[in-house]
Amino acid sequence: MSTSISTHTSLPNFVADFKSITKFRLAVSVVFSSVAGYLLGVDQINLWHIVYLALGGYAMVGASNAFNQIIEKDLDAKMDRTKSRPLPAGRMSKSYAFIIASVLTLIGIYLLYIINPITAMFGAISIFIYTSLYTPLKTKTPLAVFVGAIPGAIPFMLGWVAASGNFGIEPGTLFMIQFFWQFPHFWALGWWLYDDYKKGGFFMLPTGKRDKGTAVQIVLYTIWTIIVSLIPVLNITGDFYITPISAIIIFALGIYMLSKAIKLYKTKQVKASKQLMLASVTYITLIQIVYVADKYVRSWMEI
Template sequence: MSAISSIEKKSSLKSFLTDLKQLTKVGLSLSVVFSSVAGYLLAADIVSLNILVILSIGGFFMVGASNAFNQVIEKQTDALMKRTMNRPLPTGRMHVNTALTIAIIFTIAGIGLLYSINAKTALFGAISIFLYTSAYTPLKSVTPLAVFVGAIPGAIPFMLGWVAATGQFGIEAGFLFLIQFFWQFPHFWAIGWLQFEEYKKAGFNMLPMNTKDKGAIKQIIFYTIVMILVSIAPVLKVTGTFYIYPLTAVIIALAGFVMLYYAVQLYKTMSNTEARKLMLSSVLYITLVQIIYVVDKFLH
């Protein structure tokens, strides 16, 4: 009997951990931690393993909290979409109060850890959680401008690492913010294109003007170009202590042109296949750019 109850306990713990991973979107949270770490390595004169660990765990809690709050708010709409209907809350596997408790614990732990680095890091972490849950999430069903609002908390992690290393928010951190800010438009609009019908069922406005047409793709192309220009701007040494070699700028521009190519192909074909390629190339782009910046810094 005790063996059976032990197996049941293990099974229920395993399913709870699986649900927790879904609630906090572990994959997304880890990609955000990666951005923060890249920003820190870019700014730090002397790398502190201690700060890196605190930043990683604090950043993970911060994003996990945002995702948990988001799923509590969107429990009803998540039930309408294939992509989200199997999440813990719409299926009833997890109670709303449990999810809220997790979100609150993650928020307190995340901001507390970031505060132990410095006050500015904690402030930006708190702003990120607040904007994501209190502005972006409710605006999704009201206006396509929700993507602009959501791009603000989404752009904070890269810059958060710089602030964690320096305790300052200057032109360098501002530029890291802008790079990730402009990147989000082609990235999220590509997802919005792919999930257009699903989002429509849930009443979400995730494309410019909420229409799946060439006008939306023109905006994708425009923001991709702006993203490339902002990404290579540090080569001009207009971004304070953050600058890159000309060769680095060329490599980054080439990576950006891959995204631009798929955006143009999407304009020509208006197919989901090209939208998926654009989305995947955007994920590759932001990862590569962050790695390239860090490598470039250590070559100075």
């Protein structure tokens, strides 16, 4: 099969492959986090800034994922869940993918720069860490997850930076929340897809195995995630704070996620890791909604 640009003369095929190489669902979740952070940090909503943030954020994440798939083409071909991606399946050449990744990088930096330079800077840092540090470390050490948690935590705080134009305790708190959350999330994913990751030579679990040590760390980091998520109720994080009612809701969501982590610890079953992974996605999505809703409900009640 040809791997040239001509393979994409069919628009539906190009769209499908573009969504695959940019990891559409992951990119959309990142955009959601960024917009949530923006709504938390902004005093007066600028719809154009939301558009630039959404498109620029998607471009930056898409670029990171495209560079990642270029580097891991041969490894992706070994794993069941990735072997049908455009590059390992032969539907796209590395040079074509590189063009897409490069163009997305330029578009992303430009759109974020329109909002403010510091937003563009953090976007560029995210691409660099994900591509140059996290990606090569994945086949060398479980510490790759710690490195990958840095660019993974940037989107939530990026939204606040886009709204305020500066980095302070508020976006730092948002970063910390999403940073800690990623460990139970990705370790649950690593447990679930352990056999497939092993085919590609990826080290995703902290001990390298589906064992008690990994399960204990998943539980501990789930607890830390809940704790840092509740810090804003103490009113010590600047302009980012929540009411006790919202804190109770977040705590309840956290207990649900923790119950799944404890279940994994007790059973060591793949099914339990999948349930925890899905619970973690639900948790981060809903607490972001709760944070935003808390702010605007308080504002409405003060009118």
